[in-house]
């Protein structure tokens with residue numbers, strides 16, 4: 607039987623076998639704890655360690671630093687399996703982004719120090735860009751990293767940081783030269799254990815993604831070795847962030863696709879089983895047309911994303927094409943979960959039906975990873991370069 611979740615151009619037998627092992631892992635280790643972690647607002651640290659031991663966290667990291675040396679398509683399999691069970695609480699996508707910042711930008715010494723611990727799950731990764739005063743306008747960050755001898759001294763605060771409660775390793779976006787605008791931004795790695803002056807704030811309550819810890823972080827004269835400047839040159843942070851964003855946005859787009867598939871399949875099950883006016887809900891033309899639209903959009907999105915995945919692997923994925931995928935896929939996800947919830951009737955609004963969780967979780971996809979307005983801005987900038 608065709609597997610609708612792992613139905614992609616790049617899927618091989620190896621990916622399918624990998625998907626089987628992820629599915630078993632999530633079924634054995636995640637699902638039994640799902641309700642407890644939802645209530646706690648955070649996924650247990652022990653689960654991260656188990657995922658690390660399974661090789662899931664470092665699947666696409668080089669073998670010499672504790673990874674499995676696989677392509678990033680294997681990480682996509684993990685995200686698609688996560689979508690199959692309608693989970694968004696385990697912040698593995700952010701952990702993966704952090705890991706790839708290190709793979710792409712860190713010095714060999716930094717890789718040796720940090721990657722094995724990120725791959726094993728000893729550390730959960732977070733990236734701290736957003737501040738109470740600025741989100742979309744990244745150049746306006748006010749957190750500073752003041753050089754002092756062999757150390758940087760961090761001061762400032764961040765908010766909405768995914769994995770903020772669990773993180774043992776945080777990439778902090780800070781100004782090493784506050785007067786230099788975007789050219790004054792650097793990425794500083796903070797190893798949180800025992801870091802004096804570092805404080806985690808509240809685990810913020812949210813509309814959806816209830817299991818995911820999203821936090822404030824505070825830095826008050828936090829001392830970090832100069833050797834924790836990612837890369838070996840100050841002021842490169844803005845460009846470093848831009849290089850990695852296409853992967854982050856492609857990942858979010860595949861997650862949108864996975865969530866749409868999950869909503870579609872739940873709705874097929876529900877509308878086939880439930881009856882009104884002497885027939886199945888599925889037999890009303892409205893239901894059939896709505897689901898025909900959803901099915902079409904899922905196919906169209908999958909085709910576009912697979913093309914972008916090939917471009918990512920070839921090193922040619924551009925910022926504007928990743929931005930196109932991010933805004934369109936997440937808006938399609940929003941339309942889909944709304945349509946599918948409607949077809950569930952009142953049951954769709956009940957927490958015990960998965961579609962209600964899919965609905966609540968979908969909303970933020972249009973906001974983080976760069977808002978969809980900023981995505982349109984990036985695409986719009988490319989219009990002027992179009993030859994006619």
Ligand SMILES: Cc1cc2nc3c(=O)[nH]c(=O)nc-3n(C[C@H](O)[C@H](O)[C@H](O)COP(=O)(O)OP(=O)(O)OC[C@H]3O[C@@H](n4cnc5c(N)ncnc54)[C@H](O)[C@@H]3O)c2cc1C
Nearest residue numbers: 733734735736740741742766767768973974975976977979
């Ligand atoms: C659940 C969750 C998890 C998150 N995880 C992280 C994380 O791990 N790390 C991290 O650093 N951040 C994280 N964020 C923060 C997220 O990236 C920001 O919320 C987002 O970038 C928007 O910033 P803002 O909230 O300050 O909104 P603002 O920038 O204040 O934007 C408000 C509105 O104005 C619009 N706007 C802004 N500028 C323009 C423009 N130039 N043109 C048109 N419209 C514009 C926006 O699109 C938006 O609609 C997370 C957020 C959430 C909700």
